[in-house]
Amino acid sequence: MDEPVEIELKLDFDPADRDRLVACPLFGPEPAATRRLNATYFDTPGFHLDKAGYALRIRSEGGERIQTVKAASREAAGLFVRGEWERPVPGDEPIVDEKSGPLVQLFDTALLSRLRPVFTTAVDRTQGPVDHPDGSRVDYAIDLGEVRAGTRGTTLCELELELKGGAPQALFDLARTLGELVPLRLGVSTKSERGYALADSAFTAAVKAEPLTLDRTMAAGDAFAVIVASCLRQYRRNEDLLLLSGGVEQLHQARVALRRLRTAFWLFEPLLDGDDRAEAFVSELRWLAAELGAIRDIDVLVPRLEESARAALFAVRENRFGHLRNLLDSGRVRLLPIELAEWLALGRWRTGPADPELRDRHVRAFAGDRLDRLRKRIKRAGKGLADADDEHRHEVRKDAKKLRYAAEFFLSLYSGRKTRRRMERFLDRLEALQDKLGQLNDIATAPRLFTELGVEVPPSMPGRKERKRLLDDAEDCFEALIETKRFWRD
Numbered sequence: 156m157d158e159p160v161e162i163e164l165k166l167d168f169d170p171a172d173r174d175r176l177v178a179c180p181l182f183g184p185e186p187a188a189t190r191r192l193n194a195t196y197f198d199t200p201g202f203h204l205d206k207a208g209y210a211l212r213i214r215s216e217g218g219e220r221i222q223t224v225k226a227a228s229r230e231a232a233g234l235f236v237r238g239e240w241e242r243p244v245p246g247d248e249p250i251v252d253e254k255s256g257p258l259v260q261l262f263d264t265a266l267l268s269r270l271r272p273v274f275t276t277a278v279d280r281t282q283g284p285v286d287h288p289d290g291s292r293v294d295y296a297i298d299l300g301e302v303r304a305g306t307r308g309t310t311l312c313e314l315e316l317e318l319k320g321g322a323p324q325a326l327f328d329l330a331r332t333l334g335e336l337v338p339l340r341l342g343v344s345t346k347s348e349r350g351y352a353l354a355d356s357a358f359t360a361a362v363k364a365e366p367l368t369l370d371r372t373m374a375a376g377d378a379f380a381v382i383v384a385s386c387l388r389q390y391r392r393n394e395d396l397l398l399l400s401g402g403v404e405q406l407h408q409a410r411v412a413l414r415r416l417r418t419a420f421w422l423f424e425p426l427l428d429g430d431d432r433a434e435a436f437v438s439e440l441r442w443l444a445a446e447l448g449a450i451r452d453i454d455v456l457v458p459r460l461e462e463s464a465r466a467a468l469f470a471v472r473e474n475r476f477g478h479l480r481n482l483l484d485s486g487r488v489r490l491l492p493i494e495l496a497e498w499l500a501l502g503r504w505r506t507g508p509a510d511p512e513l514r515d516r517h518v519r520a521f522a523g524d525r526l527d528r529l530r531k532r533i534k535r536a537g538k539g540l541a542d543a544d545d546e547h548r549h550e551v552r553k554d555a556k557k558l559r560y561a562a563e564f565f566l567s568l569y570s571g572r573k574t575r576r577r578m579e580r581f582l583d584r585l586e587a588l589q590d591k592l593g594q595l596n597d598i599a600t601a602p603r604l605f606t607e608l609g610v611e612v613p614p615s616m617p618g619r620k621e622r623k624r625l626l627d628d629a630e631d632c633f634e635a636l637i638e639t640k641r642f643w644r645d
Contacts, residue, residue: 195272199266220245273354302349305354311346370518526562565643
């Protein structure tokens with residue numbers, strides 16, 4: 156079945172800026188009308204539709220009801236590219252048949268009979284067309300409202316730019332112009348994702364990296380865009396949570412997302428040759444990760460302190476977090492994900508690469524070569540690990556992290572029971588090595604950090620004997636990893 160396709164750029168903004176946004180001259184000389192849209196989303200008690208990547212809603216406006224089935228976003232470079240099936244329905248109960256997309260092909264009748272309301276949205280929408288100078292046609296929709304699941308609710312405030320004709324560049328040009336009027340952030344969550352998060356009480360939890368699904372025959376360039384979009388999504392979702400709560404785990408996962416992004420740039424560096432912006436993005440990501448790292452250092456040290464010593468460290472954290480909040484609200488940080496999304500879709504690496512054949516090479520072959528290179532680096536640098544200095548072991552640890560992130564990016568390219576067993580064994584041993592090297596790095600850096608923070612080094616810090624044991628364990632873990640068969644090679 157051919158899918159009707161929509162291409163959207165979603166942007167988040169503060170509710171206080173709505174009126175300024177609506178009044179933007181680009182949206183016409185007269186204020187556009189605002190209408191109320193109420194929608195109910197349906198699923199089975201086990202959320203089978205959501206797990207399969209579909210959302211089913213009935214939206215009511217006046218006396219009309221429109222049923223929509225949306226396929227999960229194939230998010231590429233910040234754009235939402237989705238299959239969508241719409242139809243009018245007479246009432247508040249969904250009608251699932253051949254006209255409702257692929258649901259009847261995916262689920263049996265008994266399961267579909269168990270569809271029930273899961274959450275609702277109530278949105279005031281202001282929308283209209285925007286004429287782009289290049290002739291492209293863009294529709295805008297400014298939504299302000301609420302998503303509610305039972306007694307839980309959250310504010311929804313987003314701008315959607317939908318391409319009706321022409322090139323995606325028009326969406327980014329419009330976003331950049333509007334961003335000069337009100338602060339905008341790249342939107343990465345759909346209304347249905349917000350609703351499901353509320354429905355299972357996960358709406359404030361830190362967001363870990365989601366499993367990636369890559370097709371082994373897809374081009375390396377397309378895989379790069381999918382991987383970076385996934386990293387951007389993890390970062391932005393945690394950034395929003397971090398701004399709300401300042402939480403330890405939310406900050407940690409935002410930093411993990413930035414490390415994954417930097418690993419993706421390293422892995423696909425051969426594709427980016429000749430694109431100067433790639434190096435600039437890596438520099439910005441490194442800077443932002445370091446700003447988050449300054450607080451993460453405190454979060455790691457706090458559990459080691461006695462209660463009496465924690466108050467001083469919490470005060471330092473609060474001060475540093477105030478600085479970080481200002482940075483996250485700055486144009487430099489807000490625009491970074493939007494600019495990355497634009498570059499991923501339209502940058503020179505994609506439209507005029509130095510080596511088109513490398514960009515279009517099957518990703519599985521590309522992945523195998525890059526994983527081999529990382530493993531060789533670790534194999535060469537890890538010899539004599541116990542006798543190396545702290546800085547050298549830290550470099551090995553960073554390479555081990557890269558290898559783990561790279562392996563996780565490419566896991567879906569390798570299948571079969573035997574391969575899966577090898578994969579699990581490899582990742583387990585890689586994680587064990589990371590753990591030992593991480594503990595050794597903490598021992599090496601903690602005294603300096605305590606001194607910088609003005610906190611007395613606690614007597615519970617590991618001593619020479621414990622350090623010797625960790626060094627021996629790290630060497631054992633290294634040997635076990637190197638002896639493990641590579642899951643990406645037959």
